[in-house]
Amino acid sequence: MEQTTNIFGLRAIIEAIQSGSTINKIYLQKGLRGNLFFELESLIKKERIATSFVPVEKLDRLSKNKNHQGAVAQISPVEFNDLEQLIESTLEQETTPLFLLLDQVSDVRNFGAIIRSAECTGVHGIIIQQSGSAPVNAETIKTSAGAAFKVPICRVNHIKDAIYTLQASDISIVAATEKTDNLLFDLDLNKPLAIVMGSEHKGVNPSVLKIVDERAKLPLLGEIDSLNVSVACGAFLYEVIRQRL
Structure with missing residues (x-):
């Protein structure tokens, strides 16, 4: 069975959205700021992607303590239809x-x-x-x-x-x-x-x-x-x- 894929890192998530990947939800660290964050935030609003602001500990668990830069996205394992x-x-x-x-x-x-x-x-x-x-x-x-x-x-x-x-x-x-x-x-x-x-x-x-x-x-x-x-x-x-x- 294909599992949901988590991707992490601000730039990686931005590129995933721009490439048309089907994203279930994005988890962002509370208090996150910076140019890349604002670029991602703009894309999230444009594409109406579900988002939650969470403590860093949740992001550590989702990314298995990788360098997530305060952002983790769940990619859907299925493609949605028009x-x-x-x-x-x-x-x-x-x-x-x-x-x-x-x-x-x-x-x-x-x-x-x-x-x-x-x-x-x-x-x-x-x-x-x-x-x-x-x-x-x-x-x-x-x-x-x-x-x-x-x-x-x-x-x-x-x-x-x-x-x-x-x-x-x-x-x-x-x-x-x-x-x-x-x-x-x-x-x-x-x-x-x-x-x-x-x-x-x-x-x-x-x-x-x-x-x-x-x-x-x-x-x-x-x-x-x-x-x-x-x-x-x-x-x-x-x-x-x-x-x-």
């Missing part, structure tokens, strides 16, 4: 499109489990947001049982932009949310479709709920009022498959 190209190629296929949008699912184990379910149910692509989403790293790939190399993943600046793009191609958007009276089993899912799953703590963002085509929930018969997001996602995906088979 959303518009993926939609176009999917529409050319004979199967009914099925996409998955993750609205800031942040736990890597949940993310990996969702990718695995998506691969097993023939999802054509997973769309995540640049900020607030779990990274595609070694743990994600391990949890996905390698499915992260098989399912196209797109990373966008904002989930809402992806929804508008999908809707422009006549793909219906269904949000998984308890804020509805509609049960999933009552919806017609045998059409071009994208399912939105929300974050572990907040669910689907209210601003996202306003622009989806339909909302749906799963029946909960116990005392706990919500399911784990990866479990709920699997239930949603298999109801789509049940209706389409």
Whole structure:
């Protein structure tokens, strides 16, 4: 299994960004200054790369005490797809499109489990947001049982932009949310479709709920009022498959 690669050093990270490498996250030492730092900071803002300012001890661990110059970057082991190209190629296929949008699912184990379910149910692509989403790293790939190399993943600046793009191609958007009276089993899912799953703590963002085509929930018969997001996602995906088979 390919592992996430860490690169370190200000100049090395700048060159990685400029060469188009897919970077999950950059860790910077608190209080860092200097010309190279400001050049890197400008690139980070331009490319909207997730960043954390951390103590030097964390950078020492990430770089195994190499000369990191106060900066370590995690390179993604998978390449992200262009959303518009993926939609176009999917529409050319004979199967009914099925996409998955993750609205800031942040736990890597949940993310990996969702990718695995998506691969097993023939999802054509997973769309995540640049900020607030779990990274595609070694743990994600391990949890996905390698499915992260098989399912196209797109990373966008904002989930809402992806929804508008999908809707422009006549793909219906269904949000998984308890804020509805509609049960999933009552919806017609045998059409071009994208399912939105929300974050572990907040669910689907209210601003996202306003622009989806339909909302749906799963029946909960116990005392706990919500399911784990990866479990709920699997239930949603298999109801789509049940209706389409």
